[in-house]
Amino acid sequence: MTHRSRGAAQPLTLLSGVESPLLVLSDPSAQPLYVRADEPFSVERFLDIAIGAAAALSQAHVSGLLHRDIKPGNLLEGADGVVRLTGFGLSVQAHPSGHMPVSDSICGTLAYMSPEQSRKVERRADQRSDLYSLGMTFYEWLTGRLPFEARDAVEWVYCHIARQPTALNLYRGDIPPVLSQLVFKLIAKNPDERYQSAASLLADLRTCRCQWRQFQDIPELTLGQSAGDPVAHRPALCARLSDEEAAVVSRSSISIPGGQDTLDLSSVMKAAQALSEETDQDRLIEMLMSTTMIHAGAQRALLMLVKNDAPQICALGQGDDTGLQIELTQMVPTKLHLPLSILYRVMRTHQRLLIDDVRADAYFGADEYLKDQEVRSAVCLPLLKQRRLIGVLYLENNLTPGVFTASRAGVLELLAGQAATSLETARLHDQLLRENARRQDIETALRTARARLAQVSQATMMGELAASIAHEINQPLASMVSNAAASLRWLNRETPRIGEALSGLHDIVQDGKRAGDIVRALQSLARQDAQHRRALQINDVIRHVVALTQAEGEQQRVLMTTDLTRSPLQVMGSSVQLQQVVLNLIVNALEAMSPGDHVLRRLSIASHAVAEEYLVVSVEDTGPGVEAEHLGKVFNAFFTTKDKGMGMGLAICRTIIHAHGGQLYVMPARFGGTTFVFTLPAAA
């Protein structure tokens, strides 16, 4: 193998190790040039090994090789201090034209891999790609870390294409600016902006070392001016590697058969699935932005939703060295946000627009937005749902021209289609949630209003009750007055008739007591006082009131009948209040039947026990009945059809029954009259 230069480590044999093949090299004391994160190389040491590495790489390139996997682990430093290159497993011979043959695989080690090796950009890898990886290696040697951190292959590729590395002196103050520029020149996204050959790099590094040794600084140096050797365009000089060498692939190096498309397809499937599963609009938008930005290698992205033909920006995405920032917003797009000429073209045509080098584009290059912005490539995609434009996605990269290839745009379109469907679903979902929330708000408001109404009506009811005390005690008072007058007359007789007077006074006492009872009952009702309740037989209440009203019934030629339950069930209640209810219902019934001359005048009072849980009392008359339109109003306070009525009786009855945990209803009776029914829960 005479062609092999001194820059490459000499392999002796290949052993099959436990985890990976083990390559035995000629210089057993050679060490890979790893750097410790907390102990980066001094400038002096860096310059020494960087020169060694550049020299080794230059030789490989001169030999017509493209290494494709430059990284610290593949640069060995021998005991003799010479830096050698190993890990040629992914190397290929440079194409005679100077360009690499088209390869279907992305290869290299992701952390060090040039944008063109990831084949996201439509350029082929050439020897400048090795310089990029060497630049990454230099970065690591000087700072102890890589400029990017990523979790998976897609993110690594994104970093190399779209992310600007952090300046070196952020990590370390003693790096001369020229050295920092040199590293940045190596890791430029665009190969044309890098060193064009390892030889040119080597020349600059040597000047740097010279200055450093002299001044402990590198005061001034125009990079890339030294005589370079454009090996990238030089025909291949020498032969291929042995199969043995080609079989050695560094453990962390990758070669994905099927290439970028495979990588895309699986991650795109994942992304599309994630998009289809997300129903929260905000999260969906964030996911759409980050997924498409990473897949496209975009540094800036705008998502616009179109409503009534008017686009509105709903998310802004920006990639920088700290990662991707997605901001949800609502803005009308202006010339400050994106090239409006591109946006309007896409909105009009519903076709995606792909611009390789925006500044060079004859039509869009004149857009006002581009005057102030560095944009190299842009892609603008319509989001269509059943041919309806629901949004527009705009992505740009301001570092590399040609980032958005047609095949990448195809993948993006796939995602955009999925996103359009999901966005529409999310929008509907969102709308539904909003409507639901609104309905809930309305329901809450309604409940509050009802509660307030109940309070108000309760207060009104209390006021009315107070007012109705007059009504309720009017009768005993009137009877007291007439009894007192009668008693006076008995006493004022020449021969006072003491017995009659006494009887009148006795009645007055009774009436006074009744009035007192009523007042107390109303008071306790007003307090909703449950303390005065006791267990009682509802039949006793009924019998008592029937006894009181029997005479009046007879006078009005009304047949009063009772049909009382034999159930021993009791109710918890105030007998005075319940008597009042029954009395009111009976008096109403008698009043209803008094005018006119119906043949049948019957008042039936019945009680039943239902399922050992309730007692039901009904008062049924054969009067004219309640007019249908009044059925809903008879319990309203002050509703009356009587000349001298107050319309308070039934309202009070219902309040009393409710206070006892029961219900009071009115319904037409079987033979044209009226039935009032109330229920009371049985005492436990």
Ligand code: ADP
């Ligand atoms: P008031 O008797 O003082 O008018 P109520 O609350 O007792 O007040 O009754 C309200 C109205 O309900 C009455 O004016 C009457 O129109 C109707 N009403 C009550 N009971 C009967 C009944 N048994 N038959 C027909 N109408 C009735």
